Amino acid sequence: MVRFTLTFANASSKRIVSANETALKNLRLGFLIINLSALILRLILSRITSRSAIPRLIPLVLQIGSFVGSLSVWRWFVLISTPRIGNDGKVRSGEDLGGKGVVELAWDLIYMTWICTLGSALFGEWIWWLMLLIPIFGTYKAFYTLKPLLGMFLPSLFGPRSNNPPETETTKDGSGTLGESKKQAKLRVRAEKGDKRVQQRKA
Known part of the structure:
Protein backbone atom coordinates (compact mmCIF):
# COMPACT_ATOMS: atom_id res chain seq x y z
CA MET A 1 0.00 0.00 0.00
CA GLY A 159 -43.67 -7.32 12.85
CA PRO A 160 -42.96 -6.32 16.46
CA ARG A 161 -44.99 -8.03 19.13
CA SER A 162 -47.33 -5.78 21.08
CA ASN A 163 -47.14 -5.71 24.87
CA ASN A 164 -49.97 -7.28 26.82
CA PRO A 165 -52.51 -4.73 28.15
CA PRO A 166 -52.47 -4.10 31.90
CA GLU A 167 -54.66 -6.32 34.03
CA THR A 168 -57.95 -4.72 35.00
CA GLU A 169 -59.79 -4.91 38.24
CA THR A 170 -63.03 -3.45 39.48
CA THR A 171 -63.71 -2.37 43.00
CA LYS A 172 -65.94 -4.35 45.32
CA ASP A 173 -68.91 -2.13 44.57
CA GLY A 174 -68.36 -2.56 40.84
CA SER A 175 -67.47 1.08 40.21
CA GLY A 176 -64.02 0.36 38.79
CA THR A 177 -63.03 1.97 35.51
CA LEU A 178 -62.52 -0.20 32.42
CA GLY A 179 -58.78 -0.56 31.70
CA GLU A 180 -57.79 0.53 35.20
CA SER A 181 -54.80 -1.39 36.55
CA LYS A 182 -54.84 -3.21 39.88
CA LYS A 183 -52.47 -0.71 41.45
CA GLN A 184 -54.54 2.26 40.31
CA ALA A 185 -57.75 0.64 41.59
CA LYS A 186 -56.24 -0.04 45.02
CA LEU A 187 -54.94 3.52 45.33
CA ARG A 188 -58.36 4.92 44.38
CA VAL A 189 -60.12 2.73 46.94
CA ARG A 190 -57.71 3.85 49.68
CA ALA A 191 -58.23 7.48 48.70
CA GLU A 192 -62.00 7.07 48.95
CA LYS A 193 -61.54 5.60 52.43
CA GLY A 194 -59.51 8.63 53.48
CA ASP A 195 -56.07 6.98 53.60
CA LYS A 196 -53.64 9.82 54.45
CA ARG A 197 -50.72 8.11 52.71
CA VAL A 198 -52.53 8.24 49.36
CA GLN A 199 -53.48 11.87 49.90
CA GLN A 200 -49.87 12.80 50.72
CA ARG A 201 -48.64 10.99 47.61
CA LYS A 202 -51.09 12.95 45.46
CA ALA A 203 -49.99 16.19 47.08
Whole structure:
Protein backbone atom coordinates (compact mmCIF):
# COMPACT_ATOMS: atom_id res chain seq x y z
CA MET A 1 0.00 0.00 0.00
CA VAL A 2 1.26 3.49 -0.87
CA ARG A 3 2.46 5.46 2.14
CA PHE A 4 1.35 9.08 2.17
CA THR A 5 3.30 11.88 3.79
CA LEU A 6 0.54 14.43 3.26
CA THR A 7 -1.78 15.70 5.96
CA PHE A 8 -4.64 13.40 6.90
CA ALA A 9 -8.19 14.72 6.86
CA ASN A 10 -8.62 13.86 10.55
CA ALA A 11 -7.26 11.61 13.27
CA SER A 12 -9.86 8.93 12.47
CA SER A 13 -8.63 8.72 8.85
CA LYS A 14 -5.07 8.27 10.03
CA ARG A 15 -6.10 5.49 12.42
CA ILE A 16 -8.11 3.65 9.73
CA VAL A 17 -5.25 3.87 7.18
CA SER A 18 -2.77 2.51 9.72
CA ALA A 19 -5.13 -0.32 10.76
CA ASN A 20 -5.80 -1.22 7.12
CA GLU A 21 -2.09 -1.41 6.33
CA THR A 22 -1.54 -3.75 9.27
CA ALA A 23 -4.54 -5.90 8.27
CA LEU A 24 -3.32 -6.29 4.67
CA LYS A 25 0.21 -7.07 5.81
CA ASN A 26 -1.08 -9.78 8.17
CA LEU A 27 -3.33 -11.09 5.41
CA ARG A 28 -0.44 -11.56 2.99
CA LEU A 29 1.60 -13.23 5.72
CA GLY A 30 -1.33 -15.50 6.57
CA PHE A 31 -1.74 -16.61 2.95
CA LEU A 32 1.94 -17.55 2.79
CA ILE A 33 2.10 -19.38 6.13
CA ILE A 34 -1.19 -21.31 5.79
CA ASN A 35 -0.64 -22.55 2.23
CA LEU A 36 3.02 -23.47 2.74
CA SER A 37 2.19 -25.26 5.99
CA ALA A 38 -0.62 -27.22 4.32
CA LEU A 39 1.67 -28.26 1.46
CA ILE A 40 4.46 -29.37 3.82
CA LEU A 41 2.00 -31.30 6.03
CA ARG A 42 0.53 -33.11 3.01
CA LEU A 43 3.99 -34.14 1.82
CA ILE A 44 5.05 -35.35 5.28
CA LEU A 45 1.81 -37.25 5.98
CA SER A 46 1.89 -38.87 2.53
CA ARG A 47 5.29 -40.36 3.49
CA ILE A 48 4.21 -41.79 6.84
CA THR A 49 0.60 -42.71 6.01
CA SER A 50 -1.29 -44.09 3.05
CA ARG A 51 -2.86 -40.70 2.26
CA SER A 52 -2.06 -39.08 -1.08
CA ALA A 53 -0.33 -35.71 -1.13
CA ILE A 54 -2.75 -34.57 -3.85
CA PRO A 55 -6.42 -34.19 -2.80
CA ARG A 56 -9.16 -36.01 -4.64
CA LEU A 57 -11.08 -34.22 -7.38
CA ILE A 58 -13.91 -32.60 -5.39
CA PRO A 59 -11.72 -31.46 -2.44
CA LEU A 60 -9.14 -30.22 -4.96
CA VAL A 61 -11.78 -28.16 -6.79
CA LEU A 62 -13.01 -26.78 -3.46
CA GLN A 63 -9.49 -25.89 -2.38
CA ILE A 64 -8.62 -24.16 -5.66
CA GLY A 65 -11.97 -22.37 -5.76
CA SER A 66 -11.73 -21.13 -2.17
CA PHE A 67 -8.11 -20.06 -2.72
CA VAL A 68 -9.07 -18.04 -5.81
CA GLY A 69 -12.00 -16.58 -3.87
CA SER A 70 -9.71 -15.56 -1.01
CA LEU A 71 -7.27 -13.90 -3.43
CA SER A 72 -10.19 -12.01 -4.97
CA VAL A 73 -11.25 -10.82 -1.53
CA TRP A 74 -7.68 -9.69 -0.82
CA ARG A 75 -7.57 -7.69 -4.06
CA TRP A 76 -10.95 -6.17 -3.20
CA PHE A 77 -9.66 -5.24 0.25
CA VAL A 78 -6.68 -3.48 -1.35
CA LEU A 79 -8.99 -1.61 -3.72
CA ILE A 80 -11.49 -0.35 -1.15
CA SER A 81 -8.94 0.43 1.57
CA THR A 82 -6.54 2.48 -0.58
CA PRO A 83 -6.41 6.07 0.72
CA ARG A 84 -7.29 8.87 -1.68
CA ILE A 85 -6.35 12.54 -1.78
CA GLY A 86 -9.31 14.88 -1.55
CA ASN A 87 -9.74 18.21 -3.29
CA ASP A 88 -8.35 19.95 -0.22
CA GLY A 89 -5.06 18.04 -0.56
CA LYS A 90 -5.66 15.92 2.54
CA VAL A 91 -5.54 12.15 2.60
CA ARG A 92 -8.87 10.46 3.17
CA SER A 93 -8.99 6.85 4.27
CA GLY A 94 -10.69 4.15 2.30
CA GLU A 95 -13.13 1.65 3.77
CA ASP A 96 -12.39 0.38 7.26
CA LEU A 97 -11.34 -3.28 6.94
CA GLY A 98 -12.42 -3.80 10.54
CA GLY A 99 -15.98 -2.79 9.71
CA LYS A 100 -19.19 -4.79 9.74
CA GLY A 101 -21.47 -6.08 7.00
CA VAL A 102 -19.97 -7.33 3.73
CA VAL A 103 -16.39 -6.71 4.93
CA GLU A 104 -17.01 -8.91 7.98
CA LEU A 105 -18.41 -11.71 5.79
CA ALA A 106 -15.37 -11.43 3.50
CA TRP A 107 -13.05 -11.94 6.47
CA ASP A 108 -15.12 -14.98 7.48
CA LEU A 109 -14.59 -16.44 4.00
CA ILE A 110 -10.82 -16.01 4.30
CA TYR A 111 -10.64 -17.47 7.82
CA MET A 112 -12.82 -20.45 6.90
CA THR A 113 -10.68 -21.09 3.83
CA TRP A 114 -7.56 -21.12 5.99
CA ILE A 115 -9.18 -23.47 8.52
CA CYS A 116 -10.25 -25.89 5.78
CA THR A 117 -6.91 -25.70 3.94
CA LEU A 118 -4.87 -26.49 7.03
CA GLY A 119 -7.46 -28.83 8.58
CA SER A 120 -7.81 -30.96 5.45
CA ALA A 121 -4.04 -31.42 5.34
CA LEU A 122 -4.07 -32.60 8.96
CA PHE A 123 -7.35 -34.47 9.42
CA GLY A 124 -8.71 -35.29 5.98
CA GLU A 125 -10.84 -33.85 3.20
CA TRP A 126 -14.08 -34.00 5.23
CA ILE A 127 -13.05 -30.66 6.78
CA TRP A 128 -14.22 -28.93 3.61
CA TRP A 129 -17.82 -29.52 4.71
CA LEU A 130 -17.24 -26.63 7.13
CA MET A 131 -17.42 -24.28 4.14
CA LEU A 132 -21.18 -24.75 4.30
CA LEU A 133 -21.16 -22.60 7.41
CA ILE A 134 -20.43 -19.52 5.28
CA PRO A 135 -23.71 -19.47 3.28
CA ILE A 136 -25.64 -20.52 6.40
CA PHE A 137 -24.19 -17.63 8.41
CA GLY A 138 -24.65 -15.27 5.44
CA THR A 139 -28.32 -16.24 5.17
CA TYR A 140 -28.77 -15.69 8.91
CA LYS A 141 -27.20 -12.21 8.74
CA ALA A 142 -29.19 -11.29 5.63
CA PHE A 143 -32.46 -12.35 7.28
CA TYR A 144 -31.93 -10.14 10.32
CA THR A 145 -30.82 -7.28 8.08
CA LEU A 146 -33.98 -7.55 5.97
CA LYS A 147 -36.31 -8.35 8.89
CA PRO A 148 -37.50 -4.72 9.34
CA LEU A 149 -38.38 -4.60 5.63
CA LEU A 150 -40.23 -7.91 5.84
CA GLY A 151 -42.11 -6.56 8.86
CA MET A 152 -43.56 -3.78 6.68
CA PHE A 153 -45.11 -6.26 4.22
CA LEU A 154 -45.84 -9.18 6.59
CA PRO A 155 -46.40 -7.58 10.00
CA SER A 156 -48.23 -10.62 11.36
CA LEU A 157 -45.12 -12.78 10.84
CA PHE A 158 -42.17 -10.39 11.17
CA GLY A 159 -43.67 -7.32 12.85
CA PRO A 160 -42.96 -6.32 16.46
CA ARG A 161 -44.99 -8.03 19.13
CA SER A 162 -47.33 -5.78 21.08
CA ASN A 163 -47.14 -5.71 24.87
CA ASN A 164 -49.97 -7.28 26.82
CA PRO A 165 -52.51 -4.73 28.15
CA PRO A 166 -52.47 -4.10 31.90
CA GLU A 167 -54.66 -6.32 34.03
CA THR A 168 -57.95 -4.72 35.00
CA GLU A 169 -59.79 -4.91 38.24
CA THR A 170 -63.03 -3.45 39.48
CA THR A 171 -63.71 -2.37 43.00
CA LYS A 172 -65.94 -4.35 45.32
CA ASP A 173 -68.91 -2.13 44.57
CA GLY A 174 -68.36 -2.56 40.84
CA SER A 175 -67.47 1.08 40.21
CA GLY A 176 -64.02 0.36 38.79
CA THR A 177 -63.03 1.97 35.51
CA LEU A 178 -62.52 -0.20 32.42
CA GLY A 179 -58.78 -0.56 31.70
CA GLU A 180 -57.79 0.53 35.20
CA SER A 181 -54.80 -1.39 36.55
CA LYS A 182 -54.84 -3.21 39.88
CA LYS A 183 -52.47 -0.71 41.45
CA GLN A 184 -54.54 2.26 40.31
CA ALA A 185 -57.75 0.64 41.59
CA LYS A 186 -56.24 -0.04 45.02
CA LEU A 187 -54.94 3.52 45.33
CA ARG A 188 -58.36 4.92 44.38
CA VAL A 189 -60.12 2.73 46.94
CA ARG A 190 -57.71 3.85 49.68
CA ALA A 191 -58.23 7.48 48.70
CA GLU A 192 -62.00 7.07 48.95
CA LYS A 193 -61.54 5.60 52.43
CA GLY A 194 -59.51 8.63 53.48
CA ASP A 195 -56.07 6.98 53.60
CA LYS A 196 -53.64 9.82 54.45
CA ARG A 197 -50.72 8.11 52.71
CA VAL A 198 -52.53 8.24 49.36
CA GLN A 199 -53.48 11.87 49.90
CA GLN A 200 -49.87 12.80 50.72
CA ARG A 201 -48.64 10.99 47.61
CA LYS A 202 -51.09 12.95 45.46
CA ALA A 203 -49.99 16.19 47.08
